[in-house]
Amino acid sequence: MTTVRRTLRAVGAAAAASFVLAAPAGAATATDSDHDALLARGAYLMNSIVACGNCHTPMGPTGPLAGMELAGSGDMPDVGMVWRAANLTPDPDTGLGAWTDAQLATAIRDGVRPDGSLIGPPMPVAFYKKMADADVAALIAYLRSISPVKHAVARSSYDFPLPASWGPPASAGLTAPDRTDPVAYGGYLADIGHCMHCHTPLHAEAPIPDERRVGAGGLAFPGPWGVVVAANITADRDTGIGGWTDQQVKDAITKGVRPDGSRLVGPMPVANYANMTPEDLDALVAWLRTVPAVSQRVR
Ligand code: HEC
Ligand code: HEC
Structure with missing residues (x-):
């Protein structure tokens, strides 16, 4: 790919x-x-x-x-x-x-x-x-x-009514954070790469992302690969990636390989992420380290 x-x-x-x-x-x-x-x-x-x-x-x-x-x-x-x-x-x-x-x-x-x-x-x-x-x-x-x-x-079809809007319009004049602040710039990359759209579980009560469990994984993705569950990518050492080295995190994102050598399957666009510059990848991982730990075992 x-x-x-x-x-x-x-x-x-x-x-x-x-x-x-x-x-x-x-x-x-x-x-x-x-x-x-x-x-x-x-x-x-x-x-x-x-x-x-x-x-x-x-x-x-x-x-x-x-x-x-x-x-x-x-x-x-x-x-x-x-x-x-x-x-x-x-x-x-x-x-x-x-x-x-x-x-x-x-x-x-x-x-x-x-x-x-x-x-x-x-x-x-x-x-x-x-x-x-x-x-x-x-x-x-x-x-x-x-x-x-x-x-x-x-157009897509939904079994539920859509809201009136996705909130107030984006403000004009938006700029990206300065690259000299890797955590801020990495957070920006994670936003435009919508990592947490896939990696945040939904509220028990409503089909909206649970802001108390950002990054904790658990969403199921059906596809040609069967059903794969998004991983916990918070800093939790037991159930997340808190115990991984930076290089191990990068290998998962850009090569689809976990520290134990097993391969990721499913919808994450690893082949695209492999094209990131080393600086952007460093920033992304620097930010990922700051995602608060949430203990939730998904695998
Ligand atoms: C996670 C999946 C996903 C990603 C990523 C995504 N989109 Fe979409 N997009 C959709 C779906 C699904 C629809 C149709 C939704 C509907 O019919 O209600 C859509 C609709 C659109 C439309 C409306 C087009 C029309 O004719 O109605 C535009 C424009 C669009 N996307 C642009 C983009 C751009 C540009 C990007 C990347 C910056 C992007 N999308 C990323 C899923 C995605
Ligand atoms: C389209 C959905 C999707 C997007 C977007 C996505 N991921 Fe994933 N990601 C997954 C799924 C699903 C898995 C689990 C794959 C498996 O278990 O084989 C995963 C696995 C991972 C893993 C491996 C963790 C583990 O314990 O196995 C890391 C690290 C990761 N993603 C980070 C990211 C980052 C960082 C981004 C944004 C740049 C991102 N993901 C964007 C769906 C996604």
């Missing part, structure tokens, strides 16, 4: 070149090199920590389907819902080609479509709300650079 992702990155770079050449004069005030940098950042985020394709690219038995990057998932049966992740390619009819940048940003950070409807709960909007303007712009530049794929995806 790493090979596939690496190839996608190369394709992204090639698409970048043609996008710049094809940009109509006066379409943007930014220079070509500004745009190149934005697109490179978007490709990096998409193919490493952010990994929208983990939901939005259809998967076959051996991983992402070739030629279908971000073209939308099939039917994904889940508890209380059948979710279908939309086509994010620039196809004007079945994808996002007709959406403006502002509409895309609102969809990603606020979970609202141009027609005012709410994007359902599989999409980790609560985390994307914290995404810096520059990174939203970079991801949008990347989405505009990939090949359009005609693939109609129906």
Whole structure:
């Protein structure tokens, strides 16, 4: 899978070149090199920590389907819902080609479509709300650079009513924490990588994340691998990863291997995480160490 992702990155770079050449004069005030940098950042985020394709690219038995990057998932049966992740390619009819940048940003950070409807709960909007303007712009530049794929995806269906909104709109002018503060920057990476969307159990009373047990694992993920339960990644030494070295934590995240040599299975996009820079990985682990210990055995 790493090979596939690496190839996608190369394709992204090639698409970048043609996008710049094809940009109509006066379409943007930014220079070509500004745009190149934005697109490179978007490709990096998409193919490493952010990994929208983990939901939005259809998967076959051996991983992402070739030629279908971000073209939308099939039917994904889940508890209380059948979710279908939309086509994010620039196809004007079945994808996002007709959406403006502002509409895309609102969809990603606020979970609202141009027609005012709410994007359902599989999409980790609560985390994307914290995404810096520059990174939203970079991801949008990347989405505009990939090949359009005609693939109609129906909206998801839910057995429960959706709320009116996912809270107040993201504030304008959001920036990422400074990289000189690895814990803060690592926490930002964990947000835009929505680690805790998968690793936090739900309240016993309602299907919302239990803020008293952030990172304690326990959510079950059905899939081609059977059913796998998200791990406890809090600092608890017995039931979490408190006893692991930094290198062991990194090997789990980027190679899918635990300290005892067993392999992770399931939905975590390890092949994407393998593309993180060493600095970003250091920051992510520095932050992970600060997640308060919660004792909860899941495995
Ligand atoms: C954990 C799974 C998941 C991840 C990760 C995810 N999404 Fe989604 N997204 C969905 C699902 C499912 C829907 C459709 C929800 C519905 O129909 O209610 C959706 C809908 C959307 C829509 C609405 C499109 C339309 O035509 O209605 C946009 C735009 C979107 N996602 C963009 C993104 C971007 C950009 C990223 C990465 C930054 C991303 N998503 C990451 C699951 C995900
Ligand atoms: C799409 C859901 C999903 C996302 C996103 C996700 N994980 Fe996971 N993660 C899992 C599941 C499920 C497992 C358990 C796999 C298994 O048991 O084979 C796991 C396992 C792990 C493990 C191994 C722990 C152990 O005891 O086995 C670590 C460490 C980890 N995740 C960290 C992270 C970090 C850090 C992020 C964000 C960068 C992240 N995860 C994002 C679902 C996810």
